[in-house]
Amino acid sequence: MTLSRRSLLTTTAAGASLPLFGRRARAQAATIKIGVLNDQSGPYRDTGGTSSVAAVQMAVDEFASKGFKVEVISADHQNKPDLGTQIASQWYDRDGVDVIMDVPTSSVGLAVAGVAKAKNKLHLNIGSATAELTNGACAPSVIHYIYDTYMLAKSTGGATVKSGGDSWFFITADYAFGKQLQADTSAMVLASGGKVAGSVAYPFPGTTDFSSFLLQAQASGAKVLGLANAGGDTVNSVKQAKEFGITIRIATMLMFITDVHALGLDVAQGLTLTESFYWDMNDKTRAFTKRFLPRSPNNYPNMIHAGNYSAALHFLKAVTDMGLPAAKASGAAIADRMKAMPVVDDAFQGSIRKDGRGMFPAYLFQVKKPSESKGKWDYYNQLQTTSAEDAYKPLSASTCSYIKA
Amino acid sequence: MFMILGYPAPLMFGQLLLGLINGAFYALLSLGLAVIFGMLNIVNFAHGALFMLGAFVAWGLLNFLGVNYWFALLLAPLIVGVFGVLLEKTLIARLYKLDHLYGLLLTFGLALIIEGLARNEFGSSGVPYPIPSLLQGATNLGFMFMPIYRGWVVLASAIMCLITWLIIEKTSIGATLRAATENAPLVQAFGINVPRMITLTYAGGVALAAFAGVLAAPIYSVNPNMGANFIITVFAVVVIGGMGSILGSIVTGFGLGVIEGLTKVFYPQGSSVVIFVVMVIVLLVRPAGLFGKAA
Numbered sequence: 215m216t217l218s219r220r221s222l223l224t225t226t227a228a229g230a231s232l233p234l235f236g237r238r239a240r241a242q243a244a245t246i247k248i249g250v251l252n253d254q255s256g257p258y259r260d261t262g263g264t265s266s267v268a269a270v271q272m273a274v275d276e277f278a279s280k281g282f283k284v285e286v287i288s289a290d291h292q293n294k295p296d297l298g299t300q301i302a303s304q305w306y307d308r309d310g311v312d313v314i315m316d317v318p319t320s321s322v323g324l325a326v327a328g329v330a331k332a333k334n335k336l337h338l339n340i341g342s343a344t345a346e347l348t349n350g351a352c353a354p355s356v357i358h359y360i361y362d363t364y365m366l367a368k369s370t371g372g373a374t375v376k377s378g379g380d381s382w383f384f385i386t387a388d389y390a391f392g393k394q395l396q397a398d399t400s401a402m403v404l405a406s407g408g409k410v411a412g413s414v415a416y417p418f419p420g421t422t423d424f425s426s427f428l429l430q431a432q433a434s435g436a437k438v439l440g441l442a443n444a445g446g447d448t449v450n451s452v453k454q455a456k457e458f459g460i461t462i463r464i465a466t467m468l469m470f471i472t473d474v475h476a477l478g479l480d481v482a483q484g485l486t487l488t489e490s491f492y493w494d495m496n497d498k499t500r501a502f503t504k505r506f507l508p509r510s511p512n513n514y515p516n517m518i519h520a521g522n523y524s525a526a527l528h529f530l531k532a533v534t535d536m537g538l539p540a541a542k543a544s545g546a547a548i549a550d551r552m553k554a555m556p557v558v559d560d561a562f563q564g565s566i567r568k569d570g571r572g573m574f575p576a577y578l579f580q581v582k583k584p585s586e587s588k589g590k591w592d593y594y595n596q597l598q599t600t601s602a603e604d605a606y607k608p609l610s611a612s613t614c615s616y617i618k619a
Numbered sequence: 620m621f622m623i624l625g626y627p628a629p630l631m632f633g634q635l636l637l638g639l640i641n642g643a644f645y646a647l648l649s650l651g652l653a654v655i656f657g658m659l660n661i662v663n664f665a666h667g668a669l670f671m672l673g674a675f676v677a678w679g680l681l682n683f684l685g686v687n688y689w690f691a692l693l694l695a696p697l698i699v700g701v702f703g704v705l706l707e708k709t710l711i712a713r714l715y716k717l718d719h720l721y722g723l724l725l726t727f728g729l730a731l732i733i734e735g736l737a738r739n740e741f742g743s744s745g746v747p748y749p750i751p752s753l754l755q756g757a758t759n760l761g762f763m764f765m766p767i768y769r770g771w772v773v774l775a776s777a778i779m780c781l782i783t784w785l786i787i788e789k790t791s792i793g794a795t796l797r798a799a800t801e802n803a804p805l806v807q808a809f810g811i812n813v814p815r816m817i818t819l820t821y822a823g824g825v826a827l828a829a830f831a832g833v834l835a836a837p838i839y840s841v842n843p844n845m846g847a848n849f850i851i852t853v854f855a856v857v858v859i860g861g862m863g864s865i866l867g868s869i870v871t872g873f874g875l876g877v878i879e880g881l882t883k884v885f886y887p888q889g890s891s892v893v894i895f896v897v898m899v900i901v902l903l904v905r906p907a908g909l910f911g912k913a914a
Contacts, residue, residue: 255735256844259743388888416883417891422839422848426637426883429763433630446744449840457838459757459764476744476840512742 245283246533246541248274248526249311251301251326252318252341254290257419257446260472260513262318262341264288266522268509270315273526276505280534287311291322293419298322302329312542313338313529316522320344320391327356336545338529340521343444343468344394345607348571352614355545357552359572360490360521360562363391365605366467367398369488369576372406373598374438374465380408383436383462385427385451387443388415395442395467411436418443424451428460437462444468449476456481470516474593479584482593487581490574491517491561492594502560514591520561521572527559528552564602569614573602626884629762634880636760640769642876643776644831648849649856649868650780651827654787657863658800658820661711662719664726666853667846668733669825673699673832674841675737678748688751688833695833696826703825707818730846737843745842772834779830780869787865796820855898861911871909 250270252262267288274284287309291298298317305311306329314330317323318341330337331353338357339347345362382403386392392415400410411434414427428451431439439462441451448469455464466473469487493503493514502523506515513519532551533541541548553566557574564574579594587593609617648670655663676695680686686694706729714722754768787793799806799813807813832846839845856875860867875894882893901909 255738256743259738263743414883414887416887417889420848420891422845423637423641425640426634426880427887429630429633429637430884433627446840446842446844449744453840454838457757457766457768459766472744476747478747 244281244538245285245310246313246530246538247309247311248284248286248529249305249309249314250286250288250316250522251291251298251305251314251322252288252316253293254288256293258293258318258341258444260476261445261470261516262316262518262522265510265513265515265519266316266341269506269515269519269523270526272506272509273523273530277527277530282533282538284530291317291319293319293322295321295325299325299329302326303333306330306333306335312336313545313548315339315525316341316518318342318518320346320394321389323347324351324390327351327353330355330545334545336529336548338525340525341518343391345398346390346394348567348569349607349613352569352612352616354570354616355549357525357549357566357570357572359525359566360517360574361488361576362571362606363395363398364607365490365576365600366395366488367402368605369578369598369600370465370467370486371399371402371440372600373486373578374463375403375406375408379438379463379465380406381411381436382408382438382440382465383411383431383434384413384440384442385424385431386413386415387418387447389418391444392418392442396440399440399442399467418447421447422450424454425458427451428455428458432460432462438465439463440465440467442467445470445473446476449473452477452485453481470518471591471593472513472516474581475514475591479582479587479593482581483583485581486578486597488576488578489517490576491515491520492577492579492596493520494592494594495577495596498560515561524557524559524562528555528557531555567606567609569609569612569617571606573606575602576600576605630884632760633763634884635877636763636765637883638877638880639773639873640876641879642873643773644835644849644872645853645856645876646780646869646872647776647827647831647834648853649860649872650783650865651824651831652853652857653860653863653865653868654783654827655821655824656857657865658796659711659715659817660719661714661722661726661821663821663824664723664850665706665729665733666726666825666828667848667850668730669699669703669846670828670832670835670849671737671841671843671846672702672733673829674748674836674845675741675832676829677833677836678746678841681748688837692830692833696829699829699832700822700826703822704818706825707821711821712814712818730850734843734847741843743842743844745840745845748836748841750837768837772838775834776831779827783827784865784869852894855894859894859898859901859908861908864908864910864912867908867910 250267253259254263271286289301313336315338317326317339320342323339323342327337334355336355340359343363345364347358384396386396441448466485466487474482493499536551557564562574566572577599578597580597652666673695676698677691680691750768754771757764757766803813856871857868860871882890
């Protein structure tokens with residue numbers, strides 16, 4: 215059996231603090247427990263990781279508590295679905311966790327959503343990309359907050375095709391996320407009259423050398439190289455494309471500001487990408503960032519960090535609204551309450567649709583030239599905005615079963 | 620266009636070359652492992668972490684002291700080598716009389732600690748290290764665009780492998796080393812300080828890992844996981860070549876790099892397992908490895 219050190223610690227700590235007498239037990243019941251489950255040691259550490267935990271903690275600290283305590287715990291799922299399932303079950307069943315948040319890496323996200331569905335517990339997914347979370351794998355107690363593969367395909371893919379990039383070659387991370395992103399983007403390209411010249415799927419995680427795949431892309435004669443990967447893999451792909459003089463246009467289908475930072479503007483300049491949050495967008499996002507940075511000094515917030523903050527805050531508002539006993543009783547009930555309330559905070563303004571899809575605008579950005587950047591992390595020019603209704607798969611095309619019942 | 624197995628020839632030549640480049644790293648790393656295993660009988664699982672440490676030392680030298688790539692290529696192996704002496708003297712030396720398993724556990728633990736510390740300090744995205752100005756750019760080979768730096772990696776690695784092989788097989792120091800492996804008390808009776816020799820051998824093997832780390836720094840982002848990504852493959856290379864065989868690890872390192880490169884064309888999904896498939900086959904047919912002597 216594999217047990218991460220952290221989950222072992224959590225379990226031991228929970229065991230040690232078992233209620234010994236009645237008063238203690240009542241005090242425990244008046245606590246909301248949030249579990250943040252993500253990659254804290256691998257390729258997706260900087261896109262989520264400890265900065266996501268800090269963002270959730272910040273929401274908790276800023277939330278004016280209405281008579282209950284809030285506790286945040288976290289664990290590293292190491293991008294392994296089996297480990298994610300195990301920690302999720304333990305958290306929900308034994309440790310009294312009321313909501314599991316973040317969970318990047320679509321394969322793990324889908325697994326944890328399955329656990330949440332079976333136990334009728336709340337899962338707020340922020341980090342995973344796959345649109346399956348609100349389609350085939352949807353559940354009444356699962357909310358997918360700030361982005362998905364469909365929206366990335368629509369925003370980045372759509373804009374690329376429109377500007378003449380009509381034949382594509384994909385380099386794809388060979389797991390749930392990469393495949394879904396490739397499928398959604400291919401559908402988008404084909405629907406706009408373009409074609410897909412070919413693709414390679416590489417083993418994830420563990421691939422660091424992409425030069426071979428880049429040469430295959432070059433040889434295919436396609437106009438656009440679609441990178442259906444994320445995090446450290448995207449960084450390595452873009453870096454090596456420059457090194458090998460790859461001349462075809464690169465579409466980074468999923469890229470975060472933290473990746474741009476790792477690449478440096480010299481290499482990243484000119485790339486287009488989609489996020490639903492940028493720290494330097496308006497006064498509210500800047501104010502949010504100013505409060506966030508002391509908690510995460512090396513990482514400016516990307517959409518996942520900001521999304522974790524917003525989702526935690528929205529969740530706590532819903533708990534206050536419906537009362538603690540009702541909130542603890544059913545994951546679906548609290549999800550319904552969150553869907554009924556508008557999302558309003560410094561990072562996001564929007565709503566949550568009945569299938570659990572967070573509805574926020576998608577912004578297409580272009581990475582600045584080094585000469586255009588005026589300061590630390592001044593990286594993006596905004597190119598276009600896609601409204602939430604246009605960015606996400608319409609309900610009429612949804613394959614989610616419970617909303618049809 | 621000239622085709623090989625249904626693929627355009629330029630693409631295939633490109634893949635062969637890329638395979639050689641990756642093979643260069645496999646060869647350097649497995650060489651260090653083979654030297655250490657051959658002389659110390661220790662399976663050094665900390666090798667990947669020390670490779671990573673070499674890259675970070677080069678990065679630190681550049682960013683804090685302004686030491687350039689070429690000096691780092693000399694200094695980083697020395698610094699990591701000294702660290703290796705420390706490890707050997709304080710920890711590893713206590714395990715020679717015990718079962719292999721203890722050495723494995725100790726070095727594996729060390730790797731986890733070193734990588735964990737680096738991750739806390741630097742995050743997982745890593746830090747950039749520029750290609751030295753002399754080796755920037757690329758040349759057009761006709762069938763592919765060849766980054767000059769990658770060519771240098773193959774050359775530097777081949778030279779380093781050759782030097783190591785010559786030292787161990789053709790010099791008197793190497794002869795003493797090999798004799799000490801066979802029968803340490805006898806060599807000691809000739810007035811040679813065997814424990815010190817073993818310490819220096821470990822330091823040498825570790826320095827090879829650091830050298831590879833510096834070579835890798837401009838290619839991959841310098842990050843805490845860079846060693847962990849390589850190490851399992853490198854162990855397979857050592858096993859295929861024959862545990863402790865110097866020549867075996869060099870030849871197998873380059874050879875498997877090429878096999879892996881070709882797999883990336885024919886069946887990319889399998890590129891991470893192909894080396895282990897080869898390992899299974901080799902172990903079935905020649906349990907001591909391609910170049911190993913049966914015990």
